[in-house]
Amino acid sequence: MTDTTSAPATAPGFDEVFGKYKVRSLALAEAGRHQIRLAEHEMPGLMALREEFGAAQPLRGARIAGSLHMTVQTAVLIETLVALGAQVRWASCNIFSTQDEAAAAVVVGPHGTPADPQGVPVFAWKGESLEEYWDCTEQILLWPGEEGPNLILDDGGDATMLVHLGLQYERAGIVPPDTLPGEPDHTHEMNVVRGVLRRALESDPLRWTGIAQQLGGVTEETTTGVHRLYHLAESGELLFPAINVNDSVTKSKFDNKYGIRHSLPDGINRATDILIGGKVAFVAGYGDVGKGAAEAFRGQGARVIVSEVDPICALQAAMDGFQVARLEDVVGEADFFITTTGNKDVVRVEHMLAMKDKAVVGNIGHFDNEIDMAGLEAVPGIVKTEIKPQVHEWTLPAGDGRAERSIIVLSEGRLLNLGNATGHPSFVMSNSFANQVIGQLELFADMARPAEERQYERQVYRLPKVLDEKVARLHLDALGVRLTELSPAQADYIGVPVQGPYKPEHYRY
């Protein structure tokens, strides 16, 4: 079932002359600029990097292909990269997550007008088809003139994957034929990708070779994308150095925990207006996302039940005062079911059939298969009713001694904080994106070094702790935090530099 509910009636094409996303209206760009201006105030990390590096222009010469949700916060990221000297082309990494006004404003740029756009080419709009999505992703890798991108900024790894797959097929001289439904590993999306690469191969049999040669590295935002990168590195196929931004403390411990604490109740409230206090909330998983989710529910007066497979995380949940149980043992007791695991089939059809009437089911982990939506659709006699966009009531037929009843599924099983609210707030993203910018700076500086002096090989790296600490440092003033300074004697006593880094690599925070 393809959900086209929220797709715009007419998707915009590309600008033939200027190579940019068509700005549809002055009002849209102005509204976006307004929101960007407010977001800048909440993104002190990015603004501080502009302040620190704006004059030196350390990204002059960098050509960055960015694939990341085209939101207001991303607009501040893009314009920070530009302020540091980079050239940028951008696509979203999700067909639904683009905020069109942000995209419009970025195209126009802070100093341009809709008639004279001076911003950045953005290939993204809310409600792309899969075909459009991969066309857009291709566009950020095709630069006017002879040069291609020399850096990728990725979220989920689609841009990186396109380059690797393109080169693989190019070397083979052929793109495999499309698969049919029923064939092993068939997905519609893979056929779409192959279509893009087939056309590419036809038009330029050395395109990906050229692109790959110029690319000096990628910074990757997500667990999923990082997982792919480690896989490529292990098999020796990784084409360029990669910086794992996801595992910076200021990303994983902030975005995942504090971002979710904010955006989970926000999503539920906007979707359902149902009281959270006094209710029972089931949270699948007690990693960073689950920790943030459980804290958010508790902060609203809900009673939280957690499930876990990892005994350490389970013990943490218990010590934090939460009941830890299996879903099947408490499925009839909870009012909210939220998945945070990054795994598949966590909430299954048999669970959903056993829930209370009007139970709310949502996913804030990563994959839309955490909840078995396909299985739910396949229940005989089930009826799906749209309450409002991204909020559906699934009415389960009477049977097995139970009356007719219904459950509410948020965002079709996709990330509810993005689908039902506006994702993480700017301040949290300022942490994550400051890591991205610093990662790009690291890679680009390394590219400028003689080959024998380069620090980064075709491996996956985490940012050094001192840079992680720097990202944190950039966000303290905005929260009124006054840091204590070590005296040299104290620093010596514990064996660290006065200015950090302060902790061993394995420190867990």
Added chain:
Amino acid sequence: MTDTTSAPATAPGFDEVFGKYKVRSLALAEAGRHQIRLAEHEMPGLMALREEFGAAQPLRGARIAGSLHMTVQTAVLIETLVALGAQVRWASCNIFSTQDEAAAAVVVGPHGTPADPQGVPVFAWKGESLEEYWDCTEQILLWPGEEGPNLILDDGGDATMLVHLGLQYERAGIVPPDTLPGEPDHTHEMNVVRGVLRRALESDPLRWTGIAQQLGGVTEETTTGVHRLYHLAESGELLFPAINVNDSVTKSKFDNKYGIRHSLPDGINRATDILIGGKVAFVAGYGDVGKGAAEAFRGQGARVIVSEVDPICALQAAMDGFQVARLEDVVGEADFFITTTGNKDVVRVEHMLAMKDKAVVGNIGHFDNEIDMAGLEAVPGIVKTEIKPQVHEWTLPAGDGRAERSIIVLSEGRLLNLGNATGHPSFVMSNSFANQVIGQLELFADMARPAEERQYERQVYRLPKVLDEKVARLHLDALGVRLTELSPAQADYIGVPVQGPYKPEHYRY
């Protein structure tokens, strides 16, 4: 300044034939019905009253004039009154708070169609003018045929006030002339009310006498309305018994505290998308509303500073772990300023001029004068920019050694949970509204008694504790609460009936 930003282009008139609000579309009524159906699930108190009293029809013969925010939850209240036998006419008590789809669905009724509406006359739409507002209020007191209403269900006391003022002018034989700006006590709204009453006096010089004779009582929802009622009772002017629903524990301790805990962050999030965690939140007042607000902020990871005038509440705030300070001493430190006092001039212009750039200011107490909006408008050189409806950036000119900066004001200083979100969730309102229904049942049953056996005089009453406990009892199952029962020996030991009430009148919960 009148805010007409969100007013619909064309306000509907009244239906000449049927006396009802014009249903504008089938889709609207259907959407409303859908939401009502979901809300019913979250309002177990009202549904239990339908279950308990539906067959006996104890409100048969009751003609209820209702003035209360025309929301989805109120729709469930209205249809509960109808299910118990009452006839009902309804207006909203606020020009902005009507949810048009709820109004449409109530007019159509659960068993009617837009072509054949069988519901209740509703005189309310989102974005009324003050003139329209008071016309609507008049309409609920004018019933077809000879009979008028015999009960009022009020929120804020406007319907009650109209009757009292109407009768006063009727007895005087004249309505005072309109006041002019600059004259003492001049308000535009009072002139509008006088206009309504002047026309009424012209059309029927005994109208209010007749209406007052039939009225057997009022149930009142709010602190403000109750305050007016006690005033009338003390001066001997109260025309009929009044039940103070506001001070039922299941209203004041639930609506005010737990409702706010939910709807305050909801309102802030929908309005601003700004991260709450890590920020400093200033909450003016630590009554029930302030307690809910402070808990909500803490639950999201904010640091909360409370101000109080009452030393007992101040001590509670300190014992609950909050800093207690004066606004002027911490005004440069906070990111959010929320008023919960029910008093005026709590956040004043001198405070707003001293706030940090992009500080967020909102009111969730009661009166829109908690924040001195008039003073803010009068600041020379100030610029107001609408970010989106109900969210405005006020740019303060540079001066006094400070750069240009701006603050964000929510809902123009009116209740932000109603203006920026959807008010309290259904479950909370189920508590409050169950008190309303029980209050109406009490008054109507008393009216049926011989005069000498009546329990209620022209005074203000709180519901007996046993009914307060009943309201609570109706909401326990939905939260999975299993109550312990006293044994007769235990009940005897502490000197209470087995079935309650369990506490002395002065018990504070």
Added chain:
Amino acid sequence: MTDTTSAPATAPGFDEVFGKYKVRSLALAEAGRHQIRLAEHEMPGLMALREEFGAAQPLRGARIAGSLHMTVQTAVLIETLVALGAQVRWASCNIFSTQDEAAAAVVVGPHGTPADPQGVPVFAWKGESLEEYWDCTEQILLWPGEEGPNLILDDGGDATMLVHLGLQYERAGIVPPDTLPGEPDHTHEMNVVRGVLRRALESDPLRWTGIAQQLGGVTEETTTGVHRLYHLAESGELLFPAINVNDSVTKSKFDNKYGIRHSLPDGINRATDILIGGKVAFVAGYGDVGKGAAEAFRGQGARVIVSEVDPICALQAAMDGFQVARLEDVVGEADFFITTTGNKDVVRVEHMLAMKDKAVVGNIGHFDNEIDMAGLEAVPGIVKTEIKPQVHEWTLPAGDGRAERSIIVLSEGRLLNLGNATGHPSFVMSNSFANQVIGQLELFADMARPAEERQYERQVYRLPKVLDEKVARLHLDALGVRLTELSPAQADYIGVPVQGPYKPEHYRY
């Protein structure tokens, strides 16, 4: 079973010459003085009253018979009464609660020496027998010279009861004979009381008449004592005005809630050293004491299950995020069982037999019959082992398919915060005791008025709200609280005086 474990080997007698408790050592008095000095710092309410009234000596002429746990905090209370001009005689209201060093220091007085005691006669020591206890209570009512006490300061009502019962028997001319075990209403303690009164009647047939005539009132600390007073007032038997200190907000909401939050985990920790975090804690009752207990457990990372009979309190517990269940349904799940109800037979033998091995059972409510200790002792084959004083392991024999197992009972079922720790901390008691002092001031000032101007009759009164607020006010500075002041316009707007009181009588805080 009488617990004499902690009784001193030789109890002191009364000083024949000086009429005072025998100070046993300089070291004891010095240790007590030290602790008193530290406690004074934590009792700003009492110290502020000394500051305010020390010069005026408003209690000059007051002769106060005090019956209240003879602790360090009570020492500060006693010396405050003396500082305000009163003469005082003191007994404890509990056979175990006296801190001997505090008693010794009070006898010596701040300016005396053990050789030349200049303090107050104190008839109390740790580990009195029941006979000694009632002798001590009699002593505080027998003053040297012709005058008796003119005020009682009571905790639990024993001193008040002795006067009422004495007068009743005196009027009847006879004390009823002792009852025998098995006779209705037989208790050993009642026979002890009758013995005291029988001897009194023999020595002076008008003693109680004289005492009752001089008494101008009582201030009472506890729910239990207040309950007795209301009973006497209703039956017209109350001999003098009574002030119900227990129901001041600054007593009930502070002592009961915040005091328990502190002293419950303290008692459990000192008794057992068992980790609270991660465990399941069952709290019987969600009144003020239960609220404090539940918050304390949650604050330590336990999961809390609450039981309630009152649906309003039950709903509060649910809305605060706690599971609400019946004891029998969760008895096998919890690690701690704490009673806070003030009722009897809350934890019964059948419950204790069903608990997990090494479950901890304690009472922090009021009566030692909240846990059925008598029933536990009567279990065939049960073995009681003292782990340390006030901590006993009860080994339950194997049977009913269960292996041998044991439970840990704290303080023999009596108040565990007093038995296993040191009761409430000074700051909390400063609130309660400031109410006591203010109550004494009220009553004594009223006694000085001409009869026709007196405000207090033979009824039970709560302190006026303005004095309740005053008590709170006296404790704010110590917590760094800065109060906001109403402007006259604001005070007028909400209809209260600028200086308070601020709330209607029925306000619940």
Added chain:
Amino acid sequence: MTDTTSAPATAPGFDEVFGKYKVRSLALAEAGRHQIRLAEHEMPGLMALREEFGAAQPLRGARIAGSLHMTVQTAVLIETLVALGAQVRWASCNIFSTQDEAAAAVVVGPHGTPADPQGVPVFAWKGESLEEYWDCTEQILLWPGEEGPNLILDDGGDATMLVHLGLQYERAGIVPPDTLPGEPDHTHEMNVVRGVLRRALESDPLRWTGIAQQLGGVTEETTTGVHRLYHLAESGELLFPAINVNDSVTKSKFDNKYGIRHSLPDGINRATDILIGGKVAFVAGYGDVGKGAAEAFRGQGARVIVSEVDPICALQAAMDGFQVARLEDVVGEADFFITTTGNKDVVRVEHMLAMKDKAVVGNIGHFDNEIDMAGLEAVPGIVKTEIKPQVHEWTLPAGDGRAERSIIVLSEGRLLNLGNATGHPSFVMSNSFANQVIGQLELFADMARPAEERQYERQVYRLPKVLDEKVARLHLDALGVRLTELSPAQADYIGVPVQGPYKPEHYRY
């Protein structure tokens, strides 16, 4: 200043016949056995290891020299090692921390009697002198017969250090002379150590060579000890493999955080009886210990101010809702000052001079120099008064415009949870000690392998994650946790084995 306040009048010597600590009384051993039995119930991890490995006796042949606080919990550890087949000799790692009854019970053993002790030689008692302490440490390394220990179980590294230093001097053929006060690096303790080693060298010039040859490894409990080990490993001096138990998640995240959350308020309460609620608590450091401390204070209703040098931890503190400030900026505001940093000179004299009257100062980090006790003593005119053991009032003279005032220092600046309470509760220690036992099993199993197959070299190792997870797993049942199991498909999907380990090495929990 040497604190001998709590030292026993006569310290016991060693048993000449049996080589054991002299059991002073049957009562002591019985009391200890009782407490051990209760502790076993709270140490499910150790008991499960006895269950799993008791029959196989995997430590048969292991001769373990243990140096770790000789408490009741350690008794359960020792008897677990014995149950797995090991021979054991034990000393404490702290002169004050021995619980004599636990030591006595361990010597007697679960199956022995005081007349016929069958337990383990324990060289420890409460209140050792430094000379006695190092004699005891030497004793655990000297085994009867020819064989020495083949494993060390260490806490702080003193036993490990004695071997390394002994061998170093032995190789040099001489122990350096004692230093004098004033000479560089002079400490009294180092001279004591040299004395021990000098006598050793005289009695047996090859003693440490022999011991070092037999030793197969050490497991180390603490940050400090681990720090020393990494130092030795880096310089190539480490004589045997070392397992860093401290950095197991189930140690560092549980002991440090949840243990402190429990034992910090416990220590403060037992020491001072001062109300925590409503007060301001300053916590220096927001590592795991600081996180536990801050949570404990908040759970009791205190307002917490945190200081940090690490910007990441500072940002975490802010996001968790705490104020982050420098000590000097808030020193006059706080009521409690608690150090958790592991650094020195954190609370300095200038801070203590600026504190409020009766401020409470304590350390729960690690080193007693976190608070500058030496500086405090050196303040001219300062007076130290013992309130009770481990609680001292330091009266600061008037001056600099301030009146005479005093501060309360807990445990002389040493760890207050050990000094003023009983340290961490058993359940927490069960986690830490299960890591110790598993570490010993790992090392001993490796020693049995042929040299070429050994996994552990002369380096410092953390336990593999799967063993860390195992420790957690052993503690779940006791908390009622029911773990969810991955299906094979799910495990495959995220690329982990069904039975774990589940997380990458750098995962932070």
